[in-house]
Amino acid sequence: MLLSTSSPYRRVLCYLPRYRAVMATGLVCVLASRILLVYSPLLLRRALDILQAGGADAASRVAWTALAFLGVSVSAGVFTWAQRLLLIGASRRVERDLKRDLFAHVERLPVSFFDRTRAGDLLSRLTSDVEAVRFIVGPGPMYVTGTLVLLPLALLAMTRISVPVSLAALAPLVAIGFVVRMLAPRIMRRSRAVQDRIGDLSARAQESFAGARVVRAYASEDVEIAAFEHENQRLVAETLGLARHRAWMQGLVALLGGLANLVVLVYGGHLVIAGALGFGDLAAFLAYVGLLIWPMISVGWVVSALQRAAAAIQRIDEVLTEPAEPDVVTEPAVTAPRTAGAVQVTSLTFTYPGADRPALEQVDLQVPAGRTLALVGPVGSGKSTVLSLLTRTYEPPPGTVFLDGVDVTSIPLPRLREAFAAVPQDAFLFSDTLHGNLAYGIAEDLTRERALAAVAAAGLDSDVRSFPRGLDTVIGERGVTLSGGQKQRATLARALLREAPVLLLDDALSSVDTHTEARILEGLRREMRRRTVIVVAHRLSTVRDADHIVVLEEGRVLEAGSHQALLAADGWYARTWRNQRIEAELEDLP
Template sequence: MKHFKTLKNFLLEHKKRYILGIIWLVIVDILQLIFPQILKKITDLLQSNQLSLDELLNYAMLIMLLGLGTGLGRYFWRIYIQTTARKAEYYLRNRLFSHLQSLSTNYFNTHKTGDLMAHATNDINAVRTALGPGVVMIIDSVFITITTLIMMIKTTNLLLVILALFPLPFLAFSVQKMGKVIHKRFRNVQETFSDLSDRAQENFAGVRVVKSFVQEEEEIKKFSKVNKNNFDKNMKLIKVSGLLRPLIQFISGISFLIVIWYGGILVIEGQISLGDFVAFNSYLSLLVWPMMAIGWVINILQRGSASMERINNILFEKPDITDSDNTLDTINNIDGHITFQNVWFKYPNSNGYALKNINIDIKEGTTLGVVGRTGSGKTTLVNLILRLYDIDKGNIFIDNIPIRNFLIKNLRENIGYVSQDNFLFSTTVKQNISFAFEKDIDDNKIYNAAKKAEVYDNIIDFPNGFNTSLGERGVTMSGGQRQRTAIARAIIKDPSILILDDSLSSVDTQTEERILKNLKDVMEDKTNIIIAHRISTVKNADHIIVLDEGEIVERGTHEELVNNNKIYNDIYVKQMLEEKIENI
């Protein structure tokens, strides 16, 4: 199975466990082959009235021992094969998650969360089933088929064997054809399950929007439509996979019919004994399992192959942003001098440039304010500093070194970033603030960061203070509390570059003023970039730029820009008017 080559290293590492499991499986199969011979012996002795009570007890004891050995063997092959399949599941899920963490931001812009969740759950389960029960059924069916055929030929009439096995080629041909259909339809099932997961995940995440717009019924209809599609695809799969077992039973029934007819004639004519006939039927019963297993194996392997193919599509995906060949891995600390030189950038799959001919020089220890209308390119600007995207033309330098020459890890560790969405994890407040640290840090540092972000008093009012667990995405906090917690998370890193991306929009002007005053000491030795819609947030910046449609249309200090009577002044006048109206 070509799609399973991704697991080559894992399978080589655990081959001993698989080998031991297969050995125990073969032992079980050999023990099963002894049963028909015991039945043959007992039947012939009974027919000739030569079976004594002691011999009957001995045979019964032998059957019990064989049953015990078979039970132990089945336990051990399960321990070795099934647990290895579980380890493969664990390994693959970790590998998938780790790889997703390495992919660039743009990948998650084009792939839905629900779809990725389906890969990490349903698809990996299908692969685990293929590597566990699938392997068992392959070995079991192949070994039992070969050895049973040998025993049938050696102990019974050759013509009877040929007639009994005559229907099997039709079975093999049918299973092969159906297997291809199963593979295609199971892939469709997994894709529709991804759509279903994505619809549910998105709806749960946006449940407050749904309720506020009274769209529950409409969302139920949309979910029902996706659910119906998932149901229909599963039904199409079942219609094919459900035929496998009845088909195998029908063909095996034909084989038994042939054996009863022709084998009965041979017994009547004395060419074989009644014990031979009973043993032959027992062997044929053993063959029914491999014939049934063929169907299950094809089903399981095709499902596993389809799922592995889907997982491989992610594992083979390369990140857009990687460390370059010219990376200077010795640079761990950044001073913070940032230079944009004729920078042009457009998002993947976009025709228009989001930023055009950007030239900025931000000296270390200074603060740059960035103002502009919605969609003017403010967030895009800082995304380039974080190397979430690479530029199309021009250069970005940090400390006069091209940004591509920094290790991505080192670059981002030196930047404290507060994004617009203020994402918080569903852990404790303390863990959210100390997110940047791998080990536990001094609580006083956490408290101090919270105080500077003006969120300390809010947190200690929570039921468990800093140990209060937050809801999904920090939903149990208000918008302002989330913003301030995110600010605390950024400043506790003590980064060389601090970026605040519209991170004070949800707090009132008085709280904003206190936060900026608290941050004055924090920002003093850092390079700071403050993006804001409110002029009050950036008015004290050393330098301010105004973006409009991806271009810098104004630059200067607050006083200079107010006197320009352009976009900045227009925004400033409107906001001053709004403040006066609010204070009336």
């Protein structure tokens, strides 16, 4: 079952060879420790037999036997210690390897994968599923080998003492295996549910803390408390359920173990009285019963753990078999050492995976290197989609998007993305210093001078001066909270530092006021002349100086031209321009 090619366990088996030596040594230790454990009751029996027989040298003979018992116990202890260290150690390393590969794969998946996958679900595959897999690498083989050695040897020793007593003792012991086998899946299911509930509770609390301002503003503290309490109750219900099942299992195991001892004591004691069994035999028998309880538990547990692991591997496999971002290995015939930055889009029609109608239809655009193109249009008209397709954040159809005349689908992704610096619509910064954020994705060390120059170009300089530790201020969750406009300007500075030939600004200054925007744009002009710029903006005053303006509506090009030409055409652009002028004038009234 474990080795067949269709087996779900195959995914894990390929991790084992590099830990072969450690695992083999570990299994030899299991062998040794179990053999020693089976041997020790025989020494016990011998000591009791000596005591019962009596005689002049009984004391010294018992002492020697006790010494042997000590030797066996110490060796069994050492081997047990070593087997755990080696096998559990190897399984933790396999766990690490699997996690590393899984995370590395997820990092290479296209953005569309994250559109349809919950982060929490991915996290549970990365943690509790990998943990379930670890069981069949370390603890699983350890218990199975232990049981396979101990069970037959102990049974052999027991039946040599007395077959009927063995059979009588075996009944409750086998029942232990069944009880565990029955309860183990429920316990595993419950503990997974407990993990999920803990996740829900943490997510609930985290969201409430992150949204503290909104909560206060809407005076909805009681709603939050009630929602938390609801999750809290669900968690405690799950935990108590788990405790109940564990209590049943442990209680039944203790009862059945006691029963096995009782059977031996009554039946065996009967035989002792009848003279058919020695005291030593009875004592050895009781010791064997004690030794057999754990293997019985582990048999029941391992069978369930294998099933659980198979399901976990399947869930991990689902992620690992997701195709990574497509990429071409062959170098295309790009001769220019550096991208000039000419962008062309021809008859681009694009539908998002799973969407029923195209987000873009027959779009044509052209930006010569070093020029500025503006994309404007109503919300949802496809402006951001155009930008995503340029960088292959979503994959455009071949033959529709070109950089310097080369189809982007034939340019290796790292090389393509090097050509672009993008300021996305929703500014995202990491919980790090401002400097760390600015240096993100830049190969060389970022000097303070360069960082400050970019900060100034993005119009964030006076803000940075007011920060407690300037560029070294920690921002985000663990530090200073930036305003929307500050975040946007920080991401703009980060993009400028990339020194990429094409700059993509997706409504990058929407959260700053008109006057600040005008000032920033003025400062950016020098930076913009050195690059190709594609700027998406809601405010038309932002784009009036662009070399070419394209108006999108419902995924189609509605009109295009220079600011003057579009005003003269008296269409959507001219109308929106007039409306925005009136709004701006109203805003400026004293």
